[in-house]
Amino acid sequence: MKDSRVFKRLVIAAVLVWMVLFAFAPNLLVLMASLGRTGDTAFVVPGLSLDAYRRLLEPVYGQILLSSLYLAGGVTLICLVCGYPFAAILARTRPPWRGWLLLLVVIPFWTNSLVRTYAMIAILNANGIVNRLLTATGLISAPLPLMYTTGAVLAGLVYTLLPFMVLPLYAALERLDPRYVEAARDLGATPARTFVRIVLPLTMPGIVSGCMLVFLPAVGMFYVADVLGGARTMLLGNFIRDQFLTSRDWPFGAAASVALTLVMGLMLLLYWRSNVRLARKELA
């Protein structure tokens, strides 16, 4: 009995130490770095200044921040609008087929996103599939410059992140009891009204977690912007990377990272609220 208590204490202590070292300490250090100053010898001189955050709001940098959030928002919206009906179709497919169709979504989900971004080049290139199709059908006479544009980055991000939207939506839609929909229809609701009043609220946690899984990486995936956007499009991820590796302005980069963490916090709060609301409704 005494042995098992010692064992229990040791295991819990080990788990706590691990969590503190790799989960709490790194984030705390980033927060501290964001409040410090750059030094000549050290990367960061500790301090308590909000200077880095103030600079983040200056027009030049605020512009990067806003356009990155705007682009990620667009990617999220496109994934949601295209992914929702697709997930609904998957969720209503009969079992033997459904498993296979789902597997076909899971494979790109796990495939290296750099590999998938690279695959996009052959599609968007001047002599890539899209341009050749358009030239062959006579819609355009000269190839369109699709690569190295904001549009290419948008397409690349949608392509890489679509499975991250579909899978949580699928999980939510599969759990949805079809009897609720039938009941609403029997009571005379139009399909549109049934969707807005029944289906949408019941799948809200799936929508929020899908948006989170698309939006957060879309802000940070600097290599998509590098490979498809050239030097023109800048994501917050490129900005953070450059502050840490090129400009060596750690407090500035850390402040941008803290800002991104705050956005994540807000989205997590939204997710938690939608879950609580759903649980309350199910009890009622």
Place this chain on the structure above:
Amino acid sequence: MKRPVKIAYAALVYLFLYLPLVVMVIYSFNASRFSMRWKGFTLQWYDHLLHNATLLQAAAHSLYIAFLAATAASLVATITALAIYRWRFTGRKTIHAALFVMMMSPDIVIGISLLVLFMALALPLGFWTLLMAHVTLCVPFVAITVHSRLHGFDPHLIEAARDLGAGEAEVWRHVVIPMTMPAVLAGWFMSFTLSLDDVIISFFTTGPTFEVLPLRIYSMVRLGLKPEVNALCAVMILITAVAVVATQSLLKERK
């Protein structure tokens, strides 16, 4: 929606998901080096891969790190999941919440926060820092998988074992561990793919002494299309597909 419309829509989405990959795989067999035009079937790009020493070394590093990280993460995560499932202690809920937040954290935030940690600890970037970073990346995924599997159990099984005279150690050895094993294995495969796929966290946490495949591909990709890269990417897709099928079949067994 009508049935044909549904099928057409789903087919369109699958086309979008797979067309770039299929095109890339086809080009990896294309004899022409510089143009996108088809000049006949060849395996020479795969042959080039086999003779590219830096690339092979990076690939070996990646597999090695993925194997070690998956194993270490499965161990740490299983212990964590079992601890928060079996015992009540202060910080239990915080750990559970922290695992969820870690899983959702953008890679760039994890990458730079670990970079700052390693710098603060004055650790040189390389094999060890990369390994620690990948373990940190994988632990929440395995822990949550194992924890949800544990929650699916009938708690009476443990009581029954106790009633039949099993001690704590025997309950673990004969009941808890065998029941968690499929989830742990699935978590291991998940970690293996996570580690192989990661670009951003590796970018910040490894040094020139230990280059991994995604970073090698990253520097090759920035120079534009190359048939060797097509071949390399085709191999990566194949490895991922095999790992995914293995994970799915392990997770399915419980039903």
